[in-house]
Amino acid sequence: MIGSHRPRSPRGSGARLREEILRATADLLARTGAAEAVSIRAVSELVGVSAPSIYRHFADKDELIEAVVAQVFEDLAEALRTATDPASSPMTQLRDQGMAYVRFALAHPEQYRLATAATKSGGAVDQVLTSGAFQHFAATVHKCMDEGTMAPRDPLPVVLELWSVAHGIASLLIAKPYLPWGDAEAAASRVMGAACIGYSVLDLIGEDLPTPEAVTAWLGRLRHHGSPT
Structure with a gap:
C-alpha cells in the first residue's frame, strides 16, 4: 500500500x-x-x-534519475544485440540495429529524452552510451568495412553520423507524431536503410564528399551505360 x-x-x-x-x-x-x-x-x-x-x-533526485536512464540504456545495448542476426549481412545488421534503436526510443520516450539532452559534463549515461549500444553499433560498422561494403576508414565518424540518423528520426517521431509519416516504422526503416546504403554508394563514386553534381553525373553514367564508372 x-x-x-x-x-x-x-x-x-x-x-x-x-x-x-x-x-x-x-x-x-x-x-x-x-x-x-x-x-x-x-x-x-x-x-x-x-x-x-x-x-x-x-544523493539527490538528479542522481536517481541518471541511474534510471543509465539502466535503460544498458537495456538498449541488449536490444541491439538481440536485433542482430549473425546470419544476415553486416549492412542488414546495421540497419536492423538502427531500427532497434528507434523502437527502443519510442518505447521509452522520457528516459530517451533525458539521456540525449545536453549535459555540462560526462556522467554515467554518457559512459553507458559509449561502452554499450554505441560500441555494439561501431563493431557492426567494422564488419561492413571488413566485408568491403564500406571502404576502410576511421569508423568513428561513420558511427557518429549513423547514430545521428537514428537519433534524428526517433526524436522526430517522438516529438511530432501527428506529422503524416504514414507507417512510422516503415518510414524509419527507409531512412536508416538509405543512410546505411549511402556509404557504399559514396565509396563507388570514389570521392570522400562528392558534390550533388558529381552524384548526378555518376547516376547518368550508370543509367546510360549500365556501369557506375
Whole structure:
C-alpha cells in the first residue's frame, strides 16, 4: 500500500532496495512522461520506505534519475544485440540495429529524452552510451568495412553520423507524431536503410564528399551505360 512503511530490511538487502527504488522511479517516468513529476517523496511512497532510505543510495533526485536512464540504456545495448542476426549481412545488421534503436526510443520516450539532452559534463549515461549500444553499433560498422561494403576508414565518424540518423528520426517521431509519416516504422526503416546504403554508394563514386553534381553525373553514367564508372 502506497504510503505505508515496510519492516526494517534484513542485513545485506541494500542492493535489492536500490533495485526497487530504480524500478519505482522508472515506473513514475513511464506513467507521467515527465521527469518533473518524479520526486524523492513520490518514489519513497511507491517503495514504502522513508526518504532518508533513498538518500542512502542516491544523493539527490538528479542522481536517481541518471541511474534510471543509465539502466535503460544498458537495456538498449541488449536490444541491439538481440536485433542482430549473425546470419544476415553486416549492412542488414546495421540497419536492423538502427531500427532497434528507434523502437527502443519510442518505447521509452522520457528516459530517451533525458539521456540525449545536453549535459555540462560526462556522467554515467554518457559512459553507458559509449561502452554499450554505441560500441555494439561501431563493431557492426567494422564488419561492413571488413566485408568491403564500406571502404576502410576511421569508423568513428561513420558511427557518429549513423547514430545521428537514428537519433534524428526517433526524436522526430517522438516529438511530432501527428506529422503524416504514414507507417512510422516503415518510414524509419527507409531512412536508416538509405543512410546505411549511402556509404557504399559514396565509396563507388570514389570521392570522400562528392558534390550533388558529381552524384548526378555518376547516376547518368550508370543509367546510360549500365556501369557506375
